[in-house]
Amino acid sequence: MLIAAVDVGSARARAGLFSAEGRLLARASCGFATIAGPDGQAGHDFAEIWQAVAEALAEARRLAGASPGQIGALAFDATCSLVVEAPGFAPDVIAWHDHRAVAEARELDALDHEVVARAGGAVSPEMQTPKLMWLARHRPEVWATLAGVRDLCDHLAFRATGIEARSLCAAAAKWAYLPDRGGWQEDLLACAGISGFPRPGPVLAPGAAIGPLSAQGAPELGLAPGTPVAAGLIDAFAGALGAAPDMPALIAGTSNCVMAAGLGPAPALWGPYLGAILPGEAVSEGGQSATGAALEQVRRMYPRPATHDDILARIAAAPAEPGEGLHILPDFKGSRTPFADPLTRGTIHGLALDGSIAALDGLYWRAAVGIALGTRQVIAHMGLAPPRLAMAGGQARAPLLRQLYADATGAEIHWQPEDAVLRGTAIAAAAPLAGGIRAARARFARPVEVTRPDPAARARRERDWRIFLRMQQQRAEIVAM
Structure with missing residues (x-):
């Protein structure tokens, strides 16, 4: 018997087949489009996502030789994108990173x-409640149907x-639902004017x-009718479930999320969310x-054309770290933690008029450094000083980036x-x-590879850290002006 897991990210659907003992046997992916709209809007066509899921599953089965x-x-x-079933509403998936509902979130x-409070005191427009408010106000004909x-x-x-x-x-x-406070928060939904949306069925x-x-569904996915389906997770939470246990987890993919248990409500942190991953355990999230x-x-x-692997291999082989003099604040899509401001934007200091490969390698590397420093800031804001950090997501596959995050x-x-992410979803399926x-998590656990901080990099990263904080101060001063 094999276990199938499907992960739908920001641009691709990925499918993995695992043995009953938790070994990954095959993995495949298929892309789908993002449809841009005005005012920060972005969406997807669910039919295209579904077709990508089916094709990824078929290819994974072919690679595994599985019937x-x-x-x-x-x-x-999947990402926390919102699927809207209503006549005439297209694209019918509002992407997770769609920021059309900034005003509703501020309300x-x-x-x-x-x-x-559990949204860190500042509800993100990436959550579902403000998006529902936007639908009700700006598309009343959609809301009514x-x-x-x-x-x-x-x-x-x-x-x-x-x-x-x-x-x-x-x-x-992502919704106005508190499992330890009776479930759906009807008072908030009524106050927001969205209490009437359909929500039948249990919360599992x-x-x-x-x-x-x-x-x-079975023939559309190329699977047998009657195959059991289990309740899944948001992609970052699946990554935390599938990462090395008993430590905070960094999910470094399209966005970066740090997940940790045992924290209380705090500004610019999401959570705690009871039972969002494991029963009886509350998890909190800080992120970029x-x-x-x-x-x-x-x-x-x-x-x-260049792949991320090509770029990182060239950077690793360079005689000196590229991008000297470049410093980057990577908040190009706003700040979740620590500023909880979706309108914050990135900053680049030291950019030259140079489009050479070497200059682009420097820009890439210094962006990665800025992202890693942002993760350090998230961890500090969460009150964590972890000696160990489980890492998952696309960035985790690169040894150079794992070393950068350690430094x-x-x-x-700790990386499995x-x-x-697929392993976490397979754990849920199993x-x-x-x-x-x-x-299931214990059965699916795999040996980890450990990357330790490099003492030789300490002074360089500490200098980068001081500059990073100073640039944030200068950015705040400019915004205030």
């Missing part, structure tokens, strides 16, 4: 409510099974059984938006070589068959 009947369980994780900030509105991971499971259910992970982290803990693949996206933007500037944060980086999500 549909060999797949014994399935779960989905929520003024409310004395526990939902706002809503057939369904779901987090993307929930809509994937709904399309696969035809069964209404929501993941506790998504509900607690990650790894809880939803039901079997439907007669429609669009970090990997910033590196991707630099990659696209190269005159000839910037001063923590040992097989894909932690949980009903393994005796629960904790038992």
